[in-house]
Amino acid sequence: MSHVYFDHNATTALDSRVLKAMLPFLTTQQGNATSRHAYGRFARDAIETAREQVAKAVGAYPSQVVFTASGTEANNFAVTGMTAKQPNTQIAISAIEHPCVTRPAEIMQSRGWKLAKIGVNHQCELDFEQLENALRVPTSLVSVMLANNETGAIQNIAGVAELARKNGAYVHTDAVQAFGKIDVNFEALNVHAMTISSHKIHGPQGAGALILDKRVDIAPFMLGGGQEKGLRSGTENVAAIVGFGMACELAIEKLHEHTLHTQSLRQQLENGLQALNATIFSNHATRLPNTSFFAFHNIEGETLVMALDKKGFAVASGSACSSDSTEPSHVLLAMGIAPDLARGAIRVSFDASNTVEQVSAFLTILKQELKRLQQMVAMAA
Amino acid sequence: MDRDPIYLDYSATTPVDPRVAAKMIPYLTEHYGNPASRSHPYGWTAEKAVENAREEVAKLVNADPREIVWTSGATESNNLAIKGAANFYASTKGKHIITVATEHKAVIDTVRELERQGFTATYLEPEPTGLLDLEKFKAAIRPDTVLASVMLVNNEIGVIHDIEAIGNICRAHGVIFHVDAAQATGKVAIDLEKLPVDLMSFSAHKTYGPKGIGALYVRRKPRIRIEAQMHGGGHERGMRSGTLATHQIVGMGEAFRIAREEMEMENARIRKLRDRLLAGLQSIEETYINGELEHRIPHNLNISFNYVEGESLIMAVKGIAVSSGSACTSASLEPSYVLRALGRSDELAHSSIRFSIGRFTTEADVDYTIALLKEKIGKLRELSPLWEMYQDGIDISKVQWAAH
Numbered sequence: 001m002s003h004v005y006f007d008h009n010a011t012t013a014l015d016s017r018v019l020k021a022m023l024p025f026l027t028t029q030q031g032n033a034t035s036r037h038a039y040g041r042f043a044r045d046a047i048e049t050a051r052e053q054v055a056k057a058v059g060a061y062p063s064q065v066v067f068t069a070s071g072t073e074a075n076n077f078a079v080t081g082m083t084a085k086q087p088n089t090q091i092a093i094s095a096i097e098h099p100c101v102t103r104p105a106e107i108m109q110s111r112g113w114k115l116a117k118i119g120v121n122h123q124c125e126l127d128f129e130q131l132e133n134a135l136r137v138p139t140s141l142v143s144v145m146l147a148n149n150e151t152g153a154i155q156n157i158a159g160v161a162e163l164a165r166k167n168g169a170y171v172h173t174d175a176v177q178a179f180g181k182i183d184v185n186f187e188a189l190n191v192h193a194m195t196i197s198s199h200k201i202h203g204p205q206g207a208g209a210l211i212l213d214k215r216v217d218i219a220p221f222m223l224g225g226g227q228e229k230g231l232r233s234g235t236e237n238v239a240a241i242v243g244f245g246m247a248c249e250l251a252i253e254k255l256h257e258h259t260l261h262t263q264s265l266r267q268q269l270e271n272g273l274q275a276l277n278a279t280i281f282s283n284h285a286t287r288l289p290n291t292s293f294f295a296f297h298n299i300e301g302e303t304l305v306m307a308l309d310k311k312g313f314a315v316a317s318g319s320a321c322s323s324d325s326t327e328p329s330h331v332l333l334a335m336g337i338a339p340d341l342a343r344g345a346i347r348v349s350f351d352a353s354n355t356v357e358q359v360s361a362f363l364t365i366l367k368q369e370l371k372r373l374q375q376m377v378a379m380a381a
Numbered sequence: 382m383d384r385d386p387i388y389l390d391y392s393a394t395t396p397v398d399p400r401v402a403a404k405m406i407p408y409l410t411e412h413y414g415n416p417a418s419r420s421h422p423y424g425w426t427a428e429k430a431v432e433n434a435r436e437e438v439a440k441l442v443n444a445d446p447r448e449i450v451w452t453s454g455a456t457e458s459n460n461l462a463i464k465g466a467a468n469f470y471a472s473t474k475g476k477h478i479i480t481v482a483t484e485h486k487a488v489i490d491t492v493r494e495l496e497r498q499g500f501t502a503t504y505l506e507p508e509p510t511g512l513l514d515l516e517k518f519k520a521a522i523r524p525d526t527v528l529a530s531v532m533l534v535n536n537e538i539g540v541i542h543d544i545e546a547i548g549n550i551c552r553a554h555g556v557i558f559h560v561d562a563a564q565a566t567g568k569v570a571i572d573l574e575k576l577p578v579d580l581m582s583f584s585a586h587k588t589y590g591p592k593g594i595g596a597l598y599v600r601r602k603p604r605i606r607i608e609a610q611m612h613g614g615g616h617e618r619g620m621r622s623g624t625l626a627t628h629q630i631v632g633m634g635e636a637f638r639i640a641r642e643e644m645e646m647e648n649a650r651i652r653k654l655r656d657r658l659l660a661g662l663q664s665i666e667e668t669y670i671n672g673e674l675e676h677r678i679p680h681n682l683n684i685s686f687n688y689v690e691g692e693s694l695i696m697a698v699k700g701i702a703v704s705s706g707s708a709c710t711s712a713s714l715e716p717s718y719v720l721r722a723l724g725r726s727d728e729l730a731h732s733s734i735r736f737s738i739g740r741f742t743t744e745a746d747v748d749y750t751i752a753l754l755k756e757k758i759g760k761l762r763e764l765s766p767l768w769e770m771y772q773d774g775i776d777i778s779k780v781q782w783a784a785h
Contacts, residue, residue, distance in 0.1 A: 011624065014409045022409075026402045026591065032394040036695070037702035038386055040393070069453030069593060072613045072623035100613030100622060107612065199624065204409060206453070206593045206626035221610075223494055224456040224487030233487060234456035235394065235586060237593025240626070 004358045006315045008200075009149055009177060009291060009349035014243070015202040021246040022204065025239035033236045034225065043238045050245025057248035058175075058196065058211055059185035066210045066231045067241055071176040071197030072100040074210040077221035077232070078172045078193045079104040079143060083113070084219035086140040090114035092169070094126055094144045094155070095334040101143050101174055118144070123285040124153035124335050131160065135167040142171045146189070147178035150331045150347055151282035152291030154178065161190040170216060176200055176208075180251040181288045182259065192216045198240065202351075203247030207240035258352040262290035265350050265359050270294075272363035276370060279341060281332065290351060295344035296370060298377050304346055307369045313362055316347045386702045387746045391587075391680060391739030392536055392564060393704050397632065398589035398740065404635040405591065408628035427627045434634025438583065438596055441637040442562075442571040445601060450617045451625055454595040455563035457611075458582030459487040459530075461597055461621065462559045465607030466580060467495055467528050470557060475525025476500045479518070479556075481532070482722040483507050488530050488561055500527075509724050511540035511672035519550050528557045533565040533581075537719040537735055538672030539681025541569055548577030557605065563587055563595070567640030568648065568678045573598060579605045585629070589740060590636030594629035597621075647740060652679035654738050654747050661751030665758055667771070671720055671733060682736045685720070686754075688768040689761045691731030697757040701750050704735045 005013070025046065031039025033047055048062070055062040068074045079101055083091060091105050095117045109115040116134040119127045126144060135142075142164040147154045157173045164171035172193040175184050180201035186194055193216060198207040212218065212231075224233030269292055270280055278294040295301065301317040308315055328342035348362075388396075397405075412426045432446070439446040452458045467478060480492050482504045492502045503521045508514055513531065522529075529551050531542050544560055551558040562571060563584040573581065581598040585591055599605055599620065613622030659682055662668055667687035686694060695705055705717070716730035725733075736750070762768040770777055 103612030
């Protein structure tokens with residue numbers, strides 16, 4: 001495909017070095033990591049090496065890494081598992097969480113739990129006063145994402161953790177979008193549990209992890225053979241775990257360099273967008289360096305995405321998981337953006353492989369397409 | 382690994398077939414879109430590949446592709462089927478579950494969890510053959526029985542349960558019927574158009590596909606409903622959320638295609654190898670086959686060697702990769718709960734070996750294995766006082782051991 005890929009928050013290309021690490025586990029005889037013969041031990045060793053790589057990348061101990069099949073699973077595991085052994089009290093989440101945090105929390109609500117959804121301001125920053133008020137009620141779990149997948153806005157998780165701990169609640173953060181784009185340190189964030197995912201950091205799909213303070217009384221989500229010290233049953237996906245480990249090692253290796261690069265591409269993009277009168281969301285908040293979320297008045301986001309696609313640019317109109325639906329982004333609505341403008345939202349997310357030339361070409365095409373679409377809108381009016 | 386042992390542990394996991402790996406790799410390198418991204422070709426290519434694979438999985442078991450839900454493996458499929466159906470139908474059908482003591486831990490532990498949540502459960506003991514007495518199954522059904530879960534092929538002893546007969550009993554009593562078929566695909570023909578099964582779990586890595594991917598069959602006619610366990614973006618028509626691992630799905634599709642096309646020939650070849658292994662090992666005195674042979678997949682042979690200590694046996698046969706008990710529990714030294722459920726003594730359960738033969742096993746592998754076992758068991762028995770007593774005609778079970 002000769003497309004230019006600007007949708008790295010949805011999924012990323014596998015790094016060739018990651019593929020190389022994985023291939024032996026797909027092409028030669030492999031054992032089940034629970035088996036005690038040489039094939040099994042070989043698989044087991046590979047998993048433990050990956051566990052060390054993951055732990056090192058997020059400032060945790062290897063024993064704190066619980067492998068899952070995805071970030072979605074790790075988030076479901078955290079929300080249901082960390083509340084399972086607590087008396088029915090309250091769960092507090094932000095209004096901008098990914099559905100794999102929101103939905104399990106809503107299901108707990110249908111089972112008699114209280115659910116507080118903490119709002120954000122116009123820039124997508126968590127309302128700490130609301131959180132403080134919500135925590136006056138006994139609360140078992142607070143879950144706030146580190147960086148939002150749509151706007152890229154980064155929350156003060158250490159601050160959330162301090163408040164939660166003061167009120168005796170467990171605290172979880174979904175760091176799926178943040179990890180690999182900014183420095184993520186489990187210890188510094190001071191949370192009890194943190195979700196990360198492989199395929200957002202140039203690792204394979206099919207692996208994720210919950211980084212877990214083992215003092216948390218958590219109930220397993222997947223029951224069976226007792227893998228992952230009983231916390232996650234199911235035959236380990238050795239190839240994906242090995243790939244995830246390697247991707248973690250690579251993600252932190254050039255993090256600073258990549259941050260500077262994607263940040264400068266975004267600056268170039270947003271300079272161009274401002275000239276085209278775009279509304280850029282969260283542009284005054286601390287954001288992921290690679291993410292730009294914007295809209296044009298009177299232009300349907302989905303239409304513009306399709307038009308750009310025809311010209312060879314892959315961008316998103318919201319989060320991929322919900323790009324089926326034409327509902328405006330729940331994140332923008334939570335920020336108080338008018339639904340009409342929200343429907344116009346487009347997300348560009350870069351990675352280190354993107355170039356200045358690609359951004360320039362994109363801006364040229366965007367300008368043309370906008371003009372064409374605006375003419376159509378004017379004719380229809 | 383110094384020197385690769387001969388792999389006879391295909392029931393623990395299979396190597397990825399090279400044809401499967403070749404099909405997967407492009408989805409790791411060029412086509413890396415998220416299948417849920419509807420707005421660009423990266424997503425479309427991935428989605429098309431996912432749907433082709435779904436058709437291949439459906440074809441192997443004669444189901445409609447719309448009845449196939451992707452999961453991360455059979456463990457998740459079993460968790461989803463049992464928790465999902467039990468919770469959905471609890472208020473209308475009741476809260477009693479029937480399963481078998483020899484099921485995989487993913488079924489047993491899930492049912493145990495439901496017991497903690499207020500369900501009741503019956504764990505049926507199999508006959509010494511490893512199979513169920515259908516009358517006992519029927520007798521276990523209560524007015525409030527919501528779900529029964531019986532595996533198609535047992536992972537340790539390879540026996541094939543009469544799913545059709547059990548399913549018919551379930552139908553007659555309005556009981557939802559789940560079948561764990563993780564060990565069955567590519568080994569026994571499955572026709573879900575005919576079989577009275579409501580939910581069926583599949584795994585890729587037992588059928589020469591990759592690890593980390595499985596599927597759950599959810600019948601459409603009559604429609605079976607399940608409560609989702611994994612929530613999020615609403616993938617898989619709301620039954621199972623989470624970004625799909627495209628390369629793994631592609632791998633499972635290809636593995637199941639190969640299984641469909643080659644099963645018959647492969648089974649014939651494997652049966653010959655198994656019979657050769659069986660004949661060779663039966664020439665060793667005091668060996669006991671666990672589970673009956675007639676209703677059993679040709680790939681499996683589970684044998685206990687009397688008068689040999691289990692751990693030393695495993696240490697002695699390092700030249701072959703086999704399993705004692707199921708892989709998932711082999712980290713523990715407990716004797717296999719499956720063999721104990723068949724009425725085997727702890728000693729015989731301890732000294733059991735599961736040989737599982739597969740696509741890449743050769744005649745030479747089998748002959749090497751027979752020779753190795755003969756030699757090692759001979760040596761171990763030479764050291765065994767129990768063997769000496771047995772040789773002298775003493776009935777060890779009648780010996781009164783003195784306590785020290």
